[in-house]
Amino acid sequence: MASYLVTGGAGFIGSNLTKKLIQQGHDVCVVDDLSMGQITNLEKNNNTHLQFYEHSITDKQFMQNLLLKNKFDYIVLLAAVASVADSIARPYATHKVNQEANINILETIRKYQLPIKKLLFSSSAAVYGNLPELPKREDSRVEPMTPYAVDKYATERFVLNYGRLYNLPTVATRFFNVYGPNQNPRSPYSGVLSIISECFKNKQEFTLFGDGSQERDFIYVEDVVAALEILLHSKAQHEVYNVATGQTVTLLGVIRQMEKLIGCQLQITKKPAREGDIQRSQADITKLRRLGFTAQNDLATGLKKYLHFSQLIEQ
Numbered sequence: 168m169a170s171y172l173v174t175g176g177a178g179f180i181g182s183n184l185t186k187k188l189i190q191q192g193h194d195v196c197v198v199d200d201l202s203m204g205q206i207t208n209l210e211k212n213n214n215t216h217l218q219f220y221e222h223s224i225t226d227k228q229f230m231q232n233l234l235l236k237n238k239f240d241y242i243v244l245l246a247a248v249a250s251v252a253d254s255i256a257r258p259y260a261t262h263k264v265n266q267e268a269n270i271n272i273l274e275t276i277r278k279y280q281l282p283i284k285k286l287l288f289s290s291s292a293a294v295y296g297n298l299p300e301l302p303k304r305e306d307s308r309v310e311p312m313t314p315y316a317v318d319k320y321a322t323e324r325f326v327l328n329y330g331r332l333y334n335l336p337t338v339a340t341r342f343f344n345v346y347g348p349n350q351n352p353r354s355p356y357s358g359v360l361s362i363i364s365e366c367f368k369n370k371q372e373f374t375l376f377g378d379g380s381q382e383r384d385f386i387y388v389e390d391v392v393a394a395l396e397i398l399l400h401s402k403a404q405h406e407v408y409n410v411a412t413g414q415t416v417t418l419l420g421v422i423r424q425m426e427k428l429i430g431c432q433l434q435i436t437k438k439p440a441r442e443g444d445i446q447r448s449q450a451d452i453t454k455l456r457r458l459g460f461t462a463q464n465d466l467a468t469g470l471k472k473y474l475h476f477s478q479l480i481e482q
Contacts (some may be wrong), residue, residue: 168191168192168193168194169193169194169240169241169284170193170194170195170196170237170238170239170240170241171188171193171194171195171196171239171240171241171242171243172195172196172198172233172234172237172239172241172242172243173185173188173195173196173197173198173243173245174197174198174199174224174242174243174244174245174246174272175198175199175203175204175224175244175245175246175247176195176197176198176199176204176209176219176243176245177197177199177201177204177205177206177208177209177219178199178203178204178205178208178245178246178349179204179208179345179347179349179350179351179358179388180245180289180342180345180388180391180392181197181199181204181243181245181246182204182205182208182209182349183347183348183349183388183389183391183392184243184245184392184395185197185209185212185217186211186212187392187396189212189213189216189217192216193216194216194217194218195216195217195218196217196218196219196220196233196237196239197209197217197218197219197220198220198222198224198230198233198246199219199220199221199222199246200221200222200223200224200246201221202248203248203249203351204351205349205351206219206221208349220233223264223268224246224264224268224269224272225263225264225267225268227268227271230268230271230272230275231271231275234272234275234276234279234281235275235279235281238281238282239281239283240283240284241283241284241285241286241287241399242272242276242283242285242286242287243286243287243289243395243399244269244272244286244287244288244289244326245289246264246268247264247265247289247319248260248261248264248265248315249291249315250315251293251313251315251316251441251443251444252441252443253315254313254314254315254318255313255314255315255442255443258314261314261315261318262314262318265315265318265319265322266318266321266322266325269288269322269325269326270322270325272286273286273325273326273329273335273337276329276335277329277333277335283335283336284336285336285337285338285398285399285400285404286326286330286335286336286337286338287337287338287339287340287395287398287399288322288323288326288337288338288339288340289339289340289342290319290320290322290323290339290340290341290342290407291315291316291319291341291342292341292342292343292344292384292409292411292445292448292450293311293312293313293315293316293319293445294309294311294316294319294320294323294341295307295308295309295310295341295445295448296309296310296311296312296316296445297310297312297445297446297447298310301447301449302384302413302449302450302451303409303448303449303450303451304409304451304453305341305406305407305408305409305451305454312443312445313443323339323341323407326338326339327339327405327406327407330404330405331405336404337404337405338398338399338403338404338405338406338407338408339406339407339408340394340395340398340407340408340409340410341407341408341409341410341450342386342391342410342411343383343384343385343386343409343410343411343412343448343450344358344359344360344383344384344385344386344411344448345358345385345386345387345388345391345410346358346360346361346385346386346387346388346469346473347387347388347389347469347472347473347476348388348473348476349388350388352364352365359383359418360385360421360425360473363422363425363433364425364473364474364477364479366433366434367425367429367431367433367479368477368478368479370434371434372434372435372436373422373433373434373435373436374435374436374437374438375418375435375436375437375438376438376439376440376441376444377418377437377439377440377441377444377446378437379417379418379419379422379437380417380418380419380446381417381418381444381445381446381447382415382416382417382418382446382447382448382449383415383416383417383418383421383448384411384412384413384414384415384448384449384450385412385416385421385466385469386410386411386412386462386469387462387464387468387469387472387473389463389464389469389472390412390462390463390464390469391410393460393463394408394410394455394460395410397455397458397459397460398458401458401459403458406454408452408454408455408458409450409451409452409454409455410450410452410455411449411450411452412450412452412462412465412466413449413450413451413452414449414465414466415447415448415449416466421466421470422435424466424467424470425470425474428470428471428474428479428480429474429479429480
């Protein structure tokens with residue numbers, strides 16, 4: 168069995184990955200400051216295989232000591248301030264998490280020649296911006312429009328170039344719109360489907376920014392974890408991979424699907440589109456498919472699983 172470091176492991180994607188790794192018998196060390204993650208996401212795991220530190224990855228000395236002590240086989244960098252709005256309001260504070268802390272981890276590995284098997288960094292589809300070409304391929308032009316997107320793109324490039332320059336096995340992903348269990352609807356950074364689900368549950372109004380025609384490539388978190396496992400354990404390195412389904416739906420379209428499954432109508436309040444929001448997002452996932460990836464959950468299947476987890480529908 169292998170040892171893993173998962174930064175942001177109490178968060179949405181991180182906790183789902185951690186659960187899967189522990190089920191497989193691996194040892195997982197999670198570092199999370201719980202600013203976005205929730206400790207309850209980890210409490211159902213086998214604690215003999217889980218080591219948890221409530222700590223910020225911006226503490227460079229702490230992270231260096233942890234890496235030197237444990238000499239992890241695999242490192243998954245998921246910790247981030249994943250909010251476009253927050254990055255606009257606090258550009259340098261979010262930069263320290265989204266870029267500087269990750270470069271410190273890379274530099275520690277390089278400086279001390281730590282024998283990792285793979286380091287994976289989670290970038291974002293936000294790097295593509297609002298450029299019109301669709302679907303987005305990994306070699307498409309990028310137009311990061313916010314400090315969040317700039318940091319994601321820059322760190323992605325650092326990760327891949329550290330790999331090439333210093334012979335480190337590194338890889339990066341660009342997540343599109345991930346949804347599923349453990350997404351915190353009360354977080355200001357949360358994905359839109361978790362917020363909508365919470366509005367259904369509490370019979371609250373949902374604030375729709377824009378006219379609802381925004382197109383998104385939604386992918387269920389179970390499929391994201393499968394993609395991460397492929398990228399960690401395949402020969403993929405020094406490249407970035409889109410993680411998505413390749414299919415799109417409008418925001419209003421997904422709301423209508425949820426209404427049909429739940430059997431009630433969502434109360435909607437419309438407001439103008441927000442600065443930095445992207446109108447259309449769709450991935451080309453040819454590169455990931457070449458590694459053997461196929462999403463097992465179409466939107467209808469994923470929504471049913473998620474709404475059942477959220478106790479909004481029966482199985």
